[in-house]
Amino acid sequence: MNLFSRMPSWVGHHVAAIRVVIVLTLVLGLAYPLAMTALAQVPGLHDNAQGRRTLIGQSFLDKKGNPIPSYFQTRPSNAGSGYDASASAAGNLGPESTVDVLPVKGQPDSGKQSLLTQVCARSKAVGELEHVDGSRPYCTADGVGAVLGVFRDGGTTGRATRVVSLDQACPAKPFLAAYEGVTVECAKPGTDYGEAVVTPVRGSAPAHPKVPADAVTASGSGLDPQISPAYAELQTPRIARERGISEAAVRDLVEQHTSGRGLGVLGEPAVNVVELNAALDHIHPVPAKGA
Incomplete structure (x- = not known):
């Protein structure tokens, strides 16, 4: 009968735990750092x-x-x-972030730009700075999202009865004069357009913009x-x-x-x-x- 078999069970558990600590210390505290240091000397990583x-x-x-x-x-x-x-x-905004919360007059902090408008505004600014075409798909010429809110007589389907340029606050001139035969309106801050069908419009911008993606995204x-x-x-x-x-x-x-x-x-x-x-x-x- 060996020494460990005569020990109380709780002592054996503690000895096993100490062994685990020693092994993990050697592996994670010594072997792993040394291995990573050696790997870091590889050309391209050094x-x-x-x-x-x-x-x-x-x-x-x-x-x-x-x-x-x-x-x-x-x-x-x-x-x-x-x-x-x-x-x-990060900004925590995804590809579906296309509609701005327009600031109410006298309350500049009440608004919030969508990711699309942020990208459009940045692309326009970079284009002006570098003297190149800053246009991008789904962006208006004034640097906001080219997004319409289309009200239809069937809810989400049917004939268009009213159309609003959701990211262009009045008195801005909408980027489209008409959509499906309906005159496009500018958006009034504070108005609820929740019943409208959100409809991004690609426009005529080139598929490969002059301004690179990393210039307009964080x-x-x-x-x-x-x-x-x-x-x-x-x-x-x-x-x-x-x-x-x-x-x-x-x-x-x-x-x-x-x-x-x-x-x-x-x-x-x-x-x-x-x-x-x-x-x-x-x-x-x-x-x-x-x-």
Whole structure:
């Protein structure tokens, strides 16, 4: 008879628990970290694993909230007022978020933009900044969702009896004059259009907009410092013009701050805007006014 067989059962249970703690400590506290450290030395992962000086994005806006023309702009951020590390968050709006809550006069905080209108407004603003076509499918020319509320005599079916442009507050001119033979009205804030059939209208915008998707949608964390190479390319002419350098020089810096896919297959290439702007200031500072 061995020693453990003569021990009370509660002692045996404690000994077994101690053994489990020791094994888990060795595996999870020693073996696993060492294995992850070794894996992090694989080419393609090494730089990120060692940590980076710049961890999160930041806005490059003036005091009025307008883009500073001499800097590459980041993607939108839902983290607090923008890139707030203490308020990392997504917008939590999905593809069905197409109808705005229009603000009532005198109560500006009573309104809420749909995801569609946010995307439309951002695309219009980026198009104006970069001097390109900022139009997108299902967006009006004035940068809101092209969404109609269609009242029908059969409820959800039948003849249209009234049509409202749900995201265009009066006295705005509706993006369509008529729909199914019915004159389109602007929307009156505070009015309940719940009985209308929500009908997005695609419009004539190109299937592949000039403004990339990451320029009009926020990341899940709201803190990412990267943009797509396509968005960087869109901004390149402006940066070259504002800093008095060639577009080739700007593209060279963009390439230097573009990371490839992890292990060659994971994710997409991305440009670190914060590091890129820092490099621009160091190598190609903005010319002094009058110089």
